[in-house]
Amino acid sequence: MKGADHKTRIKRMARSQWYSLSVPANLPGVETFKMRSQILLALLPALGTEAIRIIHANDDGWAELYTRSFHDALVAAGHDTVLAAPAENKSGTASSDAEPSPRTIACQYDSCPANTNQPIGRNESSPRLNWVNSFPVTSMRYGIDTIAPPFWHGQAPELAVSGPNVGSNVYVQVHFSGTVGAAVFAAKERRLPAIAFSGLSSGTLAWNTIPVPTRSLVYAQVASKLVDAVVSSGKPYLPEDVFLNVNLPKVEGKCTDPHNFKFVLSRINVGLFSAKDVYHCGTDRLPLEASVALSDDCLVSVSVGDANDKTTAPKEKQDIVLNKLRGLFTCLP
Secondary structure, three states, rough: OOOHHHHHHHHHHHHHHHHOOOOOOOOOOHHHHHHHHHHHHHHHHHOOOOOOOEEEOOOOOOOOHHHHHHHHHHHHHOOEEEEEEEOOOOOOOOOOOOOOOOOOOHHHHHHHOOHHHHEEEEEEEEEEEEEEEEOOOHHHHHHHHHHOOHOOOOOOOOOOEEEEEOOOOOOOHHHOOHHHHHHHHHHOOOOOEEEEEEHHHHOOOEOOOOOOOHHHHHHHHHHHHHHHHHHHHOOOOOOOOOEEEEEEEEOHHHOOHHHHHEEEEOOOOOOOOOOOOOOOOOEEEOOEEHHHOOOOOOOOEEEEOOOOOOOOOOHHHHHHHHHHHOOOOOOOO
């Protein structure tokens, strides 16, 4: 489906009387339907963004609510998004990659039945939601190479996203994170612009949790805003061999309103003996992402990562990202 046609379909669906929740309350799945409509309606202003093909993975499992909320937000923004994520929680598996094996037990949160005896599967009522019985990197690989192309007439994704992870991925955590590992694979092995998202508000949630916790909706909206900013900056969206490592602060207090979130350009690792960073906010040393995301000012850390070693990318590549997204970033208070 072409991007423009896809966006038109989403607009009509979101604005129709049918999608305005005028449905019988006793219909099966109506609460989940209402949950997703809230995301779509909240994000209608973003529909002016160019629609692109996005492959989506995570490490917490295909049925984790943070991931499903983000998927819905991307669709609401007009993007043609395909999810390919592990059948169960595979947090902390870094860049592990192994061919998926036939699955004999139920998927996470009973989101697929036992004894499917298949290495991959999908939600038959929403076939762009797919599980892979292996690691996050494997899921991303299968999503890019096998699962998504049929939806796009053989075309490749234009952007890869991973997460949001349940919990932070800063500094040394980055090297062990499956969420980051999936994004790094996309950037390094498939030459795709890639973004890894993580949210500091922890606690896993099933895909059909009702009511949807505010943290899941807020993370979806803020992550989608960054995706749209990257897309609006034009191709190439990011330099080669680069991924963005994004950590969103805890959703509490004033940070329950997505409009209060601000983005700060940061670095992954301590820069004590590193070369200078891009000059920004009056200094040539960017703040550590951990100090940014852990502040109480609703600050989102955005680090330009090197896909070759999962550390901070060099100044030249930071500079490209800063120039493309300069209007998005703010300085630390």
